[in-house]
Amino acid sequence: MAVLLLGEVTGGELSVDATSKAVAAVKALGEVTVLCAGASARDAAQEAAKIDGVSKVLVAEDARYGHRLAEPTAALLVSLAGDYEHIVAPATTDAKNIMPRVAALLDAMIISDVSGIIDAETFERPVYAGNAIQTVKSKDAKKVLTVRTASFDAAGEGGPAPIEEVAPADDPALSKWVADEVAESDRPELTSAGRVVSGGRGVGSKEDFAIIEKLADKLGAAVGASRAAVDSGYAPNDWQVGQTGKVVAPELYVAVGISGAIQHLAGMKDSKVIVAINKDEEAPIFQIADYGLVGDLFSVVPELTEKL
Amino acid sequence: MKVLVPVKRVIDYNVKARVKADGSGVDLANVKMSMNPFDEIAVEEAIRLKEKGVAEEVVAVSIGVKQAAETLRTALAMGADRAILVVAADDVHQDIEPLAVAKILKAVIDEEQPKLVIAGKQAIDNDMNATGQMLSALLGWSQATFASKIEIEGEAAKVTREVDGGLQTIEVRLPAIVTADLRLNEPRYASLPNIMKAKKKPLDEKTAADYGVDVSPRLEITGTREPEGRKAGIKVGSVDELVAKLKEAGVV
Numbered sequence: 001m002a003v004l005l006l007g008e009v010t011g012g013e014l015s016v017d018a019t020s021k022a023v024a025a026v027k028a029l030g031e032v033t034v035l036c037a038g039a040s041a042r043d044a045a046q047e048a049a050k051i052d053g054v055s056k057v058l059v060a061e062d063a064r065y066g067h068r069l070a071e072p073t074a075a076l077l078v079s080l081a082g083d084y085e086h087i088v089a090p091a092t093t094d095a096k097n098i099m100p101r102v103a104a105l106l107d108a109m110i111i112s113d114v115s116g117i118i119d120a121e122t123f124e125r126p127v128y129a130g131n132a133i134q135t136v137k138s139k140d141a142k143k144v145l146t147v148r149t150a151s152f153d154a155a156g157e158g159g160p161a162p163i164e165e166v167a168p169a170d171d172p173a174l175s176k177w178v179a180d181e182v183a184e185s186d187r188p189e190l191t192s193a194g195r196v197v198s199g200g201r202g203v204g205s206k207e208d209f210a211i212i213e214k215l216a217d218k219l220g221a222a223v224g225a226s227r228a229a230v231d232s233g234y235a236p237n238d239w240q241v242g243q244t245g246k247v248v249a250p251e252l253y254v255a256v257g258i259s260g261a262i263q264h265l266a267g268m269k270d271s272k273v274i275v276a277i278n279k280d281e282e283a284p285i286f287q288i289a290d291y292g293l294v295g296d297l298f299s300v301v302p303e304l305t306e307k308l
Numbered sequence: 309m310k311v312l313v314p315v316k317r318v319i320d321y322n323v324k325a326r327v328k329a330d331g332s333g334v335d336l337a338n339v340k341m342s343m344n345p346f347d348e349i350a351v352e353e354a355i356r357l358k359e360k361g362v363a364e365e366v367v368a369v370s371i372g373v374k375q376a377a378e379t380l381r382t383a384l385a386m387g388a389d390r391a392i393l394v395v396a397a398d399d400v401h402q403d404i405e406p407l408a409v410a411k412i413l414k415a416v417i418d419e420e421q422p423k424l425v426i427a428g429k430q431a432i433d434n435d436m437n438a439t440g441q442m443l444s445a446l447l448g449w450s451q452a453t454f455a456s457k458i459e460i461e462g463e464a465a466k467v468t469r470e471v472d473g474g475l476q477t478i479e480v481r482l483p484a485i486v487t488a489d490l491r492l493n494e495p496r497y498a499s500l501p502n503i504m505k506a507k508k509k510p511l512d513e514k515t516a517a518d519y520g521v522d523v524s525p526r527l528e529i530t531g532t533r534e535p536e537g538r539k540a541g542i543k544v545g546s547v548d549e550l551v552a553k554l555k556e557a558g559v560v
């Protein structure tokens with residue numbers, strides 16, 4: 001059977017990491033066709049064609065797909081859905097916006113945040129903020145799912161697969177893009193970074209978050225934050241790691257001043273090596289950390305930054 | 309305009325979910341249940357629109373077991389004007405899937421004709437993040453998910469959304485579905501006098517069958533298990549020791 005996978009295209013560029021992990025997750029289900037849609041999408045299609053396991057790339061280049069609005073992209077996916085049993089996307093905010101809409105239009109129940117694939121109709125996914133893993137068997141003719149990328153390794157390079165143009169679908173024109181406010185950063189993207197340094201409520205203020213950022217920059221890491229730090233206004237919401245934020249699984253995760261609430265652990269416990277720095281030796285974060293250091297972050301973190 | 313807010317009864321935010329020993333699900337018997345936190349934010353936003361004079365009426369709707377009436381009373385105590393309970397399950401362990409919820413909500417909306425629906429972006433039990441999007445698809449309405457700001461401007465709503473990498477602002481034509489993210493507002497607590505008043509506000513009771521919606525699940529839950537645990541590692545005594553260990557592990 002065949003799989004249609006929505007590639008993550010932002011500003012004409014393919015998010016290779018997210019797309020490639022989603023391809024690796026589903027390639028056992030059948031031939032994978034990647035759809036790249038955007039105001040400019042041809043470069044993204046070239047990149048997608050090089051992902052191992054991709055048998056074909058469809059490119060839909062049109063202004064209506066330029067700002068990642070849910071309605072036109074969902075209409076496009078539905079117009080192409082006929083040939084496929086599985087319709088898949090990496091679980092990014094864009095896909096979480098689009099895919100349930102696609103599922104409802106196909107009268108199927110969305111299977112969100114899949115963390116394991118058992119067979120063509122059976123999937124594992126975390127529920128209750130990662131406190132339980134549920135196995136679900138879909139009875140729908142078409143399975144629409146989003147894939148939790150942190151649970152899968154990226155596919156290698158292969159191909160190149162052939163690229164075909166597809167015509168845009170009718171645009172329901174229900175919404176209009178107004179503005180994007182992109183956080184400019186030279187740091188790696190949080191969900192695909194090999195190293196992440198996160199700060200929690202213990203950091204104490206927006207100004208003191210600079211300590212976290214300095215350590216991150218020394219390590220070439222992305223910066224993350226706990227929900228408590230975000231709610232306190234120390235860090236922007238798109239840095240949030242956890243069930244209500246981003247799910248990450250880097251090689252190295254450094255948690256600074258983070259107590260380890262369940263909802264935070266759900267977003268980072270698949271990291272390979274976890275380091276915790278906290279002045280409270282009873283903090284739950286130490287129960288999952290590979291290396292724990294009990295101490296005052298305001299002296300420990302600058303020292304660590306200097307000695308690395 | 310009329311604003312409709314769907315609310316869900318879920319395990320309380322502060323209670324740790326425990327998997328039942330037989331793997332049949334999460335134990336919800338004798339566990340504290342509350343309104344889904346994202347739905348509280350949605351109710352608060354609707355009430356603020358009423359306080360600003362933008363909305364005339366706020367209707368809360370819940371779909372699930374009979375006990376969801378308590379969740380609706382909370383919404384009424386916060387300031388919603390009236391409530392509709394659609395009983396769709398007898399067992400507290402039966403979760404009604406977002407697709408079925410969206411179908412029932414569509415039927416309610418066909419009757420109520422609200423101009424705006426504000427829903428929570430996700431329920432903290434099944435973590436599907438789907439009902440708002442599915443409802444919007446079934447109605448053929450526009451959708452603005454993960455909202456951190458909503459401004460009503462005539463026949464449109466300008467919504468700022470929390471997306472990967474930053475914020476996006478879009479304009480959706482009304483009627484529309486908006487789903488609430490964490491930073492949209494901080495919900496109020498219901499005062500004691502308002503809790504008393506809420507008991508007298510109208511609460512209609514219906515069933516899924518009244519709307520002709522089949523709520524049998526499309527996803528059969530074949531098992532529920534605890535996630536793989538992670539063992540605690542070691543405590544290091546100094547930064548030098550930490551650096552040495554990280555070098556040993558090959559991660560720096």
